[in-house]
Amino acid sequence: MRAHLRPLLALLATLIPSALWGQTGGARDLNGALERLAKGEQIAGLPTADSVTKGTLTVPAGTTRTGTAVAQGAIVVLGTVEGSVVSLGSDVTVRPGGHVTGDVLSVGGRVLADSGRVDGEIRTMSTLPALLDAPAPVARAATPVERTIAATKVVMGSFGVLLVVAIGVLLFAGPNLREVVETVEIKFARAFWVGLAGQLLILPGLVVLCIALALTLIGILLIPFAIVAYAVAIAGLVTLGFFAVAQLIGSAVWRGRDVTERARAVGTLVVGVAIFFALWLLASLLVWAPLAATVIRAAAVAASWAAVTLGLGAAILSRAGTHRRLASGSRPVELAAWQTPTPVTGVVAARRPVAAAKEAR
Amino acid sequence: MRAGALLVLALCAPLLAASAQDDPQWRSLDVSRQLRDSVPQRIKVQYGAGRVDVRSTDAALLYGMHLRYDELRAIPVHRYDAEQHSAVLGLESRSATSRVASGPRAQSGELRLLLPRAVPLDLDLEFGGAEAMLELGGLSLQSVHLECGATDATLGFTSPNRAHMRELNVDVGAASFTALHLGNANADQIRIRGGMGEVDLDFSGNWQRDLTVLTRIGIGKMTLRVPDDVGVRLEIQRVAAGFDHEGMVKRDDAWYSTNWDTASRKLRIRAETVIGALEIQRSTR
Numbered sequence: 001m002r003a004h005l006r007p008l009l010a011l012l013a014t015l016i017p018s019a020l021w022g023q024t025g026g027a028r029d030l031n032g033a034l035e036r037l038a039k040g041e042q043i044a045g046l047p048t049a050d051s052v053t054k055g056t057l058t059v060p061a062g063t064t065r066t067g068t069a070v071a072q073g074a075i076v077v078l079g080t081v082e083g084s085v086v087s088l089g090s091d092v093t094v095r096p097g098g099h100v101t102g103d104v105l106s107v108g109g110r111v112l113a114d115s116g117r118v119d120g121e122i123r124t125m126s127t128l129p130a131l132l133d134a135p136a137p138v139a140r141a142a143t144p145v146e147r148t149i150a151a152t153k154v155v156m157g158s159f160g161v162l163l164v165v166a167i168g169v170l171l172f173a174g175p176n177l178r179e180v181v182e183t184v185e186i187k188f189a190r191a192f193w194v195g196l197a198g199q200l201l202i203l204p205g206l207v208v209l210c211i212a213l214a215l216t217l218i219g220i221l222l223i224p225f226a227i228v229a230y231a232v233a234i235a236g237l238v239t240l241g242f243f244a245v246a247q248l249i250g251s252a253v254w255r256g257r258d259v260t261e262r263a264r265a266v267g268t269l270v271v272g273v274a275i276f277f278a279l280w281l282l283a284s285l286l287v288w289a290p291l292a293a294t295v296i297r298a299a300a301v302a303a304s305w306a307a308v309t310l311g312l313g314a315a316i317l318s319r320a321g322t323h324r325r326l327a328s329g330s331r332p333v334e335l336a337a338w339q340t341p342t343p344v345t346g347v348v349a350a351r352r353p354v355a356a357a358k359e360a361r
Numbered sequence: 362m363r364a365g366a367l368l369v370l371a372l373c374a375p376l377l378a379a380s381a382q383d384d385p386q387w388r389s390l391d392v393s394r395q396l397r398d399s400v401p402q403r404i405k406v407q408y409g410a411g412r413v414d415v416r417s418t419d420a421a422l423l424y425g426m427h428l429r430y431d432e433l434r435a436i437p438v439h440r441y442d443a444e445q446h447s448a449v450l451g452l453e454s455r456s457a458t459s460r461v462a463s464g465p466r467a468q469s470g471e472l473r474l475l476l477p478r479a480v481p482l483d484l485d486l487e488f489g490g491a492e493a494m495l496e497l498g499g500l501s502l503q504s505v506h507l508e509c510g511a512t513d514a515t516l517g518f519t520s521p522n523r524a525h526m527r528e529l530n531v532d533v534g535a536a537s538f539t540a541l542h543l544g545n546a547n548a549d550q551i552r553i554r555g556g557m558g559e560v561d562l563d564f565s566g567n568w569q570r571d572l573t574v575l576t577r578i579g580i581g582k583m584t585l586r587v588p589d590d591v592g593v594r595l596e597i598q599r600v601a602a603g604f605d606h607e608g609m610v611k612r613d614d615a616w617y618s619t620n621w622d623t624a625s626r627k628l629r630i631r632a633e634t635v636i637g638a639l640e641i642q643r644s645t646r
């Protein structure tokens with residue numbers, strides 16, 4: 001007999017502590033639910049966890065219950081509840097003659113109150129709110145870590161967008177970019193001053209353009225388009241110029257050997273853009289130290305402005321990287337290089353590298 | 362080349378990591394309030410991104426709202442002021458500095474709102490990047506103000522408005538806006554202001570009074586569908602907008618439909634548009 005009891009005792013010894021643990025966990029869950037009801041759903045006058053009804057709660061007809069009623073089961077209201085009624089996990093039914101002066105809530109169940117009276121709100125929800133914020137959000141000061149993460153996200157996002165644009169410029173305007181890079185190299189100082197003048201003349205130029213268009217009726221209609229086109233052109237020049245400066249700087253750092261020309265172009269451009277963004281990234285990482293962040297940010301602004309100014313000037317001087325190719329004829333240099341100087345019968349068309357190469361430089 | 366690709370990937374990795382955000386935490390909530398009397402009420406609805414459906418109900422409810430929302434980004438709003446007879450419903454952003462969740466996954470959120478037929482209502486609706494279907498027929502609307510951001514919104518009055526509407530104001534951003542059966546709106550005046558987009562206004566329905574429509578569209582196309590038996594007077598100011606005036610006669614500074622003098626119901630339109638087109642289509646009721 002004792003031999004038979006031994007496994008049973010062992011099972012009980014295992015189950016009783018876990019049951020006790022489960023009860024403690026249940027009480028903890030209930031306390032959490034009550035806190036969520038109070039903060040998340042603004043239910044006032046909640047009872048303690050000990051006073052929550054386990055199972056069905058009925059408020060009989062002709063009786064009045066004061067205070068908020070909470071049950072871990074169904075609630076049936078036939079009388080009056082001066083307060084709110086909350087069922088955690090089941091239905092709430094307000095029968096004819098039933099009256100709830102506060103709100104009626106059901107978490108995971110339904111509220112049937114067609115024939116009863118509810119003065120407050122009727123709410124059913126899939127779960128209690130997990131985050132205990134008040135419905136009207138109050139601006140909360142972000143922690144230094146949150147601010148750092150947010151600032152870093154912005155910088156990395158901008159870097160990503162700029163990289164995508166850079167790849168697009170390389171793919172679709174590679175020759176133009178190369179020529180702007182050469183212009184920066186050859187006419188560095190001049191490009192800077194032209195860029196500065198260009199920045200100062202952007203708005204006056206737009207005004208002059210609009211006034212010129214306003215002189216004719218058709219021109220007036222074209223003004224909105226001209227403004228958009230002007231903005232696009234300026235943005236294009238600035239972008240092209242900035243990438244040219246970035247590529248120039250990147251090529252000074254880039255150590256890639258035995259790579260194709262295209263890979264080298266991509267590498268130098270990415271490295272160059274990354275160098276500019278390194279300052280911005282550093283500023284964003286130091287956002288918790290306002291003074292240091294301000295100094296670094298000022299340096300980043302200065303460096304970016306200098307690059308944009310220089311690049312804009314070079315882009316203007318090289319006419320967006322088309323100047324030399326336009327000057328050499330209506331067709332690009334690369335195409336012209338494959339033409340014979342004069343068509344001679346019986347002579348095979350030959351490349352004229354000397355003239356074409358000189359022209360290209 | 363491989364090294365270059367690796368470099369690009371390495372540089373983009375933090376970006377990808379930064380762009381990865383917390384998964385949405387969806388929660389549903391149904392909120393309603395029993396109707397106690399028929400005192401006029403003011404109801405404001407605010408909603409950022411997702412689907413919106415507003416319609417009337419015969420149930421004895423002052424309002425019935427169903428919400429599905431991402432708890433990490435938004436907080437439900439359901440405030441009622443019994444003294445002022447006003448309610449604010451919808452969602453608010455959890456962050457004070459950002460709007461309610463937007464983007465493709467926010468589109469999974471929804472708001473369904475039921476409003477009572479018998480209670481005179483002043484409605485104020487503000488939607489951001491939402492897809493809105495507003496069937497307001499059968500309600501007792503005294504005024505409606507609808508503000509849509511980048512929204513695809515349809516406003517309908519399939520049955521007549523039970524109250525006399527003082528004004529219907531619609532502000533549309535970069536959006537497509539369609540209004541159906543505006544003849545049932547029982548309104549004195551309709552104002553439509555649009556930045557950029559396509560506006561389609563159908564004036565069919567049971568006309569109970571003359572109607573004045575004021576429209577101001579920046580860039581886009583506006584189509585007005587007017588029943589044959591309604592007289593139309595149109596004043597138009599345009600910069601580079603086309604206007605097909607077929608069936609209209611110009612008198613003084615306005616265009617008139619040929620039945621203007623004999624029509625029992627009259628529609629006065631004052632339209633301002635910069636770039637786009639204005640079209641008036643005549644239709645049977």
